[in-house]
Amino acid sequence: MHSQHSDGSLSPHELLTLALERQVDQIAITDHDTISAYAELADSPVAEHADLKLIPGCEFSCLWSGRNIHVVGLNLDLQDSGLTQAMEVQASARADRAQSIANILERKGFKGTLQGAQANAAGGTIGRPHFAQYLIDAGYVKNMKQAFKQYLGAGKPGDVKANWPDLERACDWIRGAGGIAVLAHPMKYGITLTKLRKLCDEFSAVGGQGLEVISGAQDPVKTSTLATLATDFGFYASTGSDFHRPGQPWAELGKVPALPVSCTPIWQCWP
Numbered sequence: 217m218h219s220q221h222s223d224g225s226l227s228p229h230e231l232l233t234l235a236l237e238r239q240v241d242q243i244a245i246t247d248h249d250t251i252s253a254y255a256e257l258a259d260s261p262v263a264e265h266a267d268l269k270l271i272p273g274c275e276f277s278c279l280w281s282g283r284n285i286h287v288v289g290l291n292l293d294l295q296d297s298g299l300t301q302a303m304e305v306q307a308s309a310r311a312d313r314a315q316s317i318a319n320i321l322e323r324k325g326f327k328g329t330l331q332g333a334q335a336n337a338a339g340g341t342i343g344r345p346h347f348a349q350y351l352i353d354a355g356y357v358k359n360m361k362q363a364f365k366q367y368l369g370a371g372k373p374g375d376v377k378a379n380w381p382d383l384e385r386a387c388d389w390i391r392g393a394g395g396i397a398v399l400a401h402p403m404k405y406g407i408t409l410t411k412l413r414k415l416c417d418e419f420s421a422v423g424g425q426g427l428e429v430i431s432g433a434q435d436p437v438k439t440s441t442l443a444t445l446a447t448d449f450g451f452y453a454s455t456g457s458d459f460h461r462p463g464q465p466w467a468e469l470g471k472v473p474a475l476p477v478s479c480t481p482i483w484q485c486w487p
């Protein structure tokens with residue numbers, strides 16, 4: 217799930233409090249390309265709560281075959297120096313990309329987009345949803361859907377090909393920090409099953425060990441396809457709500473379907 221440190225609406229503390237209320241027993245905050253939420257939780261009693269295990273994580277933006285692919289690192293050693301460097305690399309790639317997106321949007325006649333997006337990011341990592349929100353608030357588009365469909369979504373002018381790492385580099389960072397690399401929301405990339413198998417194959421070859429078999433309130437047919445993929449490639453199965461904010465259409469925090477029994481749950485990897 218995501219906090220205000222990237223494009224989520226809740227603070228890390230609010231996320232944990234909500235998870236406890238919903239009787240979730242373990243969670244990972246996986247902000248886009250940052251682990252700064254964990255620093256904010258350093259003195260928080262909820263982060264040490266006996267009923268809620270917090271698995272340190274991060275969602276890495278990557279490039280594969282010209283596409284933006286997300287790899288979640290779970291159970292990371294947040295003190296690892298390679299991870300610290302990785303966060304600097306990703307922050308710099310994000311800052312450069314934000315400038316490029318802003319330039320493109322300015323050329324389309326939209327004013328003040330970088331400052332607007334930065335204000336929406338409020339010190340967290342800056343992403344396309346922050347630009348989308350600015351376009352809405354400035355009256356340039358009606359809603360998020362339109363902002364992505366016309367300007368920011370895959371293949372649109374604002375979908376700038378950032379200098380994201382390849383899968384191997386992201387997996388090296390994750391494994392170097394003692395974590396497990398998980399291919400996030402595999403059904404959201406809009407690729408064929410043949411291509412998805414190729415992605416799984418290459419991900420496995422560079423050290424990927426997990427597949428997000430459940431991502432939000434997902435069609436059971438997709439779940440069963442992903443469970444088969446997990447078995448075929450020997451991936452641990454992960455479950456994610458991809459929670460960004462209360463009321464989001466795809467899943468509420470903690471309200472995710474169970475893993476199929478054929479899967480090996482990723483949480484077996486930590487005590």
Ligand code: AMP
Nearest residue numbers: 223248342343344345360361364365369
């Ligand atoms: P970024 O990290 O800047 O690449 O932005 C990725 C985030 O944008 C995703 O995690 C989603 O939250 C959001 N997003 C991507 N595509 C769409 C879409 N079509 N509609 C709404 N939000 C989207």
Ligand code: MN
Nearest residue numbers: 275286400401
């Ligand atoms: Mn993602």
